Amino acid sequence: MSEQRHGTGEELLALRDGEGSAWVREHVSACAVCAAELERLEQVRSQLRALPVFAPPRDRWPVIEQAARQERRRRRVSWSAGLVAAAAVVVLGFVVLRHSGPAPQDTALSQAMAESAAMEQVFRSLQPDERALTGKTAGVVVDLEDRLAQVDAALNDPAAQRADPGRVAELWKQRAGLLSALVDVHETRATYAGL
Amino acid sequence: MTDTLPLAEAKSLVARARAGDFAALERLYRTYERPVYTLARRLTKSAEDAEDVLQETFLEVCRSLRQWRAEGSLWGWIRTIAASKALMRYRREKLREWEPLEEELGGAGVGEDVPLRMDLEAALARLPERSRAVVWLHDVEGYTHEEIAELMGMTTSFSKSQLARAHERLRRWLGAGVEA
Numbered sequence: 001m002s003e004q005r006h007g008t009g010e011e012l013l014a015l016r017d018g019e020g021s022a023w024v025r026e027h028v029s030a031c032a033v034c035a036a037e038l039e040r041l042e043q044v045r046s047q048l049r050a051l052p053v054f055a056p057p058r059d060r061w062p063v064i065e066q067a068a069r070q071e072r073r074r075r076r077v078s079w080s081a082g083l084v085a086a087a088a089v090v091v092l093g094f095v096v097l098r099h100s101g102p103a104p105q106d107t108a109l110s111q112a113m114a115e116s117a118a119m120e121q122v123f124r125s126l127q128p129d130e131r132a133l134t135g136k137t138a139g140v141v142v143d144l145e146d147r148l149a150q151v152d153a154a155l156n157d158p159a160a161q162r163a164d165p166g167r168v169a170e171l172w173k174q175r176a177g178l179l180s181a182l183v184d185v186h187e188t189r190a191t192y193a194g195l
Numbered sequence: 196m197t198d199t200l201p202l203a204e205a206k207s208l209v210a211r212a213r214a215g216d217f218a219a220l221e222r223l224y225r226t227y228e229r230p231v232y233t234l235a236r237r238l239t240k241s242a243e244d245a246e247d248v249l250q251e252t253f254l255e256v257c258r259s260l261r262q263w264r265a266e267g268s269l270w271g272w273i274r275t276i277a278a279s280k281a282l283m284r285y286r287r288e289k290l291r292e293w294e295p296l297e298e299e300l301g302g303a304g305v306g307e308d309v310p311l312r313m314d315l316e317a318a319l320a321r322l323p324e325r326s327r328a329v330v331w332l333h334d335v336e337g338y339t340h341e342e343i344a345e346l347m348g349m350t351t352s353f354s355k356s357q358l359a360r361a362h363e364r365l366r367r368w369l370g371a372g373v374e375a
Contacts, residue, residue, distance in 0.1 A: 009359035044365060045334045047315050053233040057242060060250050061224050065217060068257040072215065138211030138219070145214070 007034045016041050112172035119179035126186045140185050148178045200226055205269040213260045224253055227270065231277045237331040238281035240324060248284070252277040275346075278332065282346055285325065318368040326361040333358055 007015070011024040016038060020028075028034045151174050154160060154167075161168050200208070211219035228249065235248035255276050263272050319327060325347070332338040332346070333354070340354040347354070 009363055010355050013355070013359055013362065040366070041362060044315070044362065044369070048319070048330070048335050051316060051319075051335075053229050054236045054245070055229055056232045056246060056249055058246065060228070060246060060253075061221055064224065064250055064253045064257070065221065067254055068220065069217070071254075071258065138207070138214040138216055141214035142210050 006031065007037070012038050012041060016045070109169040109172065112169050112176055115176035116172050116179060119176050119183060123179050123183050123186070126183065137185060141182065144178055144182050144185065148175065148182070151175045151178065200269060202265075202269075206265050209260055209263060209265070209269070212257070220257060223256070223269075227273050228253075230270065231273065234274060234277050234331070234336070235281050237319075237335075238278065238324075238328045239284060244281075244284060248277060248281045251280045255280065274336065278336075278338075278346055282328065285347075313368045315365075315369065318365050321368065322361055322364060326357050326364070329354055329357040330361045330365075 007024045007027055011020065012028070012034060014020045015024050015028060024034075028038055151171055155171050155175070208219045208223055212223060231252050232245055232249045235245035235252075236242065239245050239248060252273065256273055259276070263269065313321070319330070322330065328347070329343055332343050333340065338346070340351045340358075343349075343354045344351045
């Protein structure tokens with residue numbers, strides 16, 4: 001014997017959305033009232049989807065752009081602060097090394113740091129934030145910046161450096177290489193084939 | 196709406212924007228400003244609130260571009276940010292606008308002036324804010340009840356009952372047919 005009631009709103013909406021119970025499915029096939037209500041619910045959904053879109057009354061882009069540029073500048077400043085911290089770690093490493101006698105990697109380290117600093121100066125002078133890039137070039141820049149961030153994170157990890165002091169010079173070399181590649185990309189917009 | 200930006204173009208624009216290209220960011224903004232603003236209008240009380248949501252959404256997009264998983268729809272990602280920003284306003288304002296079920300379903304309240312027949316736009320605007328949000332997110336944007344529950348900090352069954360109550364109101368206000 002079938003139940004003597006109509007489908008509830010929730011049951012009919014679930015059926016409309018393809019999740020109805022077996023009971024409501026069977027009931028609607030035999031009940032003209034519920035079938036009409038289901039049809040109405042489908043109609044309302046279609047009409048809702050057909051409502052026109054709104055256009056913002058004012059152009060908000062100038063405000064968004066200005067705020068985004070400010071945030072980006074703040075991030076750059078904190079990025080530079082991170083580099084200062086990394087340099088401090090390296091200086092500390094120097095002190096430790098000098099107290100424990102001459103180390104062959106001293107020269108290589110100071111050379112790599114100098115190369116990195118020089119390349120960073122060239123990179124900043126290009127004002128990379130102000131440059132429009134093609135999609136392909138932008139992908140290269142993002143890849144290089146991601147790798148640079150990884151190197152900086154490693155340079156900011158004193159524990160890892162204590163465990164493997166010889167790696168510090170290698171990281172600074174990598175950093176100089178990545179900055180050099182960024183300079184190349186911004187200067188030439190050439191296709192980057194991968195480091 | 197479906198994503199109007201092909202995935203390859205979306206990936207390219209996002210990569211350029213991540214690299215600091217503001218022309219690419221503006222292109223993203225121009226592509227999605229209307230759908231984001233429309234969603235915000237449906238989920239908030241006023242045009243001013245919707246404008247704020249539009250701005251907050253794109254600032255968040257600028258900050259979080261690295262988090263977009265390039266295999267998914269860019270519009271889907273931006274839309275969820277916009278919905279979160281809009282719905283966060285409920286929590287900030289601590290709105291408590293869920294009317295008691297009985298008096299709502301029993302007819303107009305005392306002193307409430309309801310026309311015999313409303314068009315859909317007017318009826319939608321008349322719905323309580325959160326009910327309207329559930330209807331819009333579910334019926335128009337295609338969110339599941341589980342997703343709506345997560346966005347609104349509610350339970351799935353609550354989302355389902357809100358949808359049913361909202362449709363019951365719309366039925367009363369719209370009459371048998373629907374006028375767009």
